[in-house]
Amino acid sequence: MSIRILGVSRAFGNFQALSQVDLHVPSGSLTALLGPSGSGKTTLLRIIAGLESADTGQVQFDNRDVTSLAARDRGVGFVFQHYALFRHMSVAENIAFGLRVRRVPGAEVKLRVTELLRLVRLEGLGNRLPSELSGGQRQRLAIARALLLKPRVLIFDEATSALDPESEAIVMRNLSKIAANRTVILISHRLSTLVRSDRIAFLEHGRLLDCAPHAQLLESCESYRSLWRQQMEQTG
Numbered sequence: 001m002s003i004r005i006l007g008v009s010r011a012f013g014n015f016q017a018l019s020q021v022d023l024h025v026p027s028g029s030l031t032a033l034l035g036p037s038g039s040g041k042t043t044l045l046r047i048i049a050g051l052e053s054a055d056t057g058q059v060q061f062d063n064r065d066v067t068s069l070a071a072r073d074r075g076v077g078f079v080f081q082h083y084a085l086f087r088h089m090s091v092a093e094n095i096a097f098g099l100r101v102r103r104v105p106g107a108e109v110k111l112r113v114t115e116l117l118r119l120v121r122l123e124g125l126g127n128r129l130p131s132e133l134s135g136g137q138r139q140r141l142a143i144a145r146a147l148l149l150k151p152r153v154l155i156f157d158e159a160t161s162a163l164d165p166e167s168e169a170i171v172m173r174n175l176s177k178i179a180a181n182r183t184v185i186l187i188s189h190r191l192s193t194l195v196r197s198d199r200i201a202f203l204e205h206g207r208l209l210d211c212a213p214h215a216q217l218l219e220s221c222e223s224y225r226s227l228w229r230q231q232m233e234q235t236g
Contacts, residue, residue, distance in 0.1 A: 001061050001075075001152040001183050002027040003048060008057030010043050017043040019206040020055070030184045031211075032194055034224070035203035041187045044203070045155050048185065049076045061153070074153070077146030081158040083138055085130040091141055092126035094118070098148045116144040156186035191231055200224070 003025040009193045010018040018040040025031050046052035048059060050071030064130040066074055086094050092113050099109045117123050120140040130138055146154060185186045186193070194200055194214055201211040217224045220227045 002062040002063070003153065003183060004058075004063070005044070005048070006058040006060065008044070008047060008054045008059070010047065010055050017207050018047075018054070021203075021206075021208045023208055023211060025183060025185060026198075027062075027183055028181060029198040030186070030196070032197040032200045033099065033185065033203065034189065034194065034200050034227070036227075038112055038205075039203040040206040041203055042157055045078075045157050045185065045187065048090075048153075049078050049155055050074045051078070075149070075151050076153045076155055077149070077151035079139075079142045079146045079154070083130075083142040085138065085141060085145075090129060091122060091125050091133070091167045094130065094141060095148060097145050097228045098145065112148065118220055119147070120144045151183055154182050154184045156184070156188075158187045166210060180222075189231070191228075 003023075005021055005023040008018055009016070012105075017132075021040070021044065023044075032046065035041055043052060047054050050066070050069060050073075054067065056190045057067075058065055061074070086097065089097065089182075095113045095116055096109050097110060113126070117126055120143055122137060122140055122144065125133065127138065130141065133141065143154075152195075188194065195215070199211055199213055200215060202209045202218055202221055204223055209223060210217060214219065218228060
């Protein structure tokens with residue numbers, strides 16, 4: 001599913017979170033949002049998902065205006081930074097929750113949960129609590145829950161930021177397979193994630209400075225080039 005953001009602005013009081021943002025996310029692509037703190041990344045993700053309303057502008061899915069469409073009707077899977085897992089529920093119950101509230105028959109729920117456990121490589125862990133999982137396993141559980149209703153768009157709000165570099169690299173490799181035939185948008189500051197992305201949308205002070213593959217951004221965007229140098233120095 002392709003996504004178009006047309007002239008989207010959003011203010012919170014006197015703070016202008018987004019200002020006239022235009023962005024095209026091609027169908028089936030993996031796009032990373034990058035920028036300093038307060039640049040509008042999370043606000044943009046929430047507007048795409050329908051969790052936040054824009055003051056002006058339009059959101060289109062496959063050239064269809066979904067600006068006024070409720071989040072539940074957009075077909076977007078959202079993985080939050082802290083995963084938002086139900087601590088008192090088992091892994092399987094966390095995944096099944098969205099189907100149970102829709103009164104889907106038990107046999108169908110069980111089949112779908114089994115499929116998702118296999119997809120995210122959590123077979124045999126369905127009876128465990130989230131607290132009994134590693135950080136990478138909890139992240140995969142959050143992905144499974146986001147995939148439950150077969151969304152065509154998958155959004156990550158810094159959902160890999162709490163992982164160590166090795167775990168994030170594993171998750172990103174799995175995500176490439178899991179996200180096949182889906183459009184993925186994520187926020188990440190990790191070099192490995194940025195390099196694996198098809199394109200990087202760089203925001204600053206609520207404005208989109210550029211959106212291009214990593215190599216092209218290094219040539220065209222001084223702010224991105226500066227941030228990249230800083231991260232290279234920090235990682236040695």
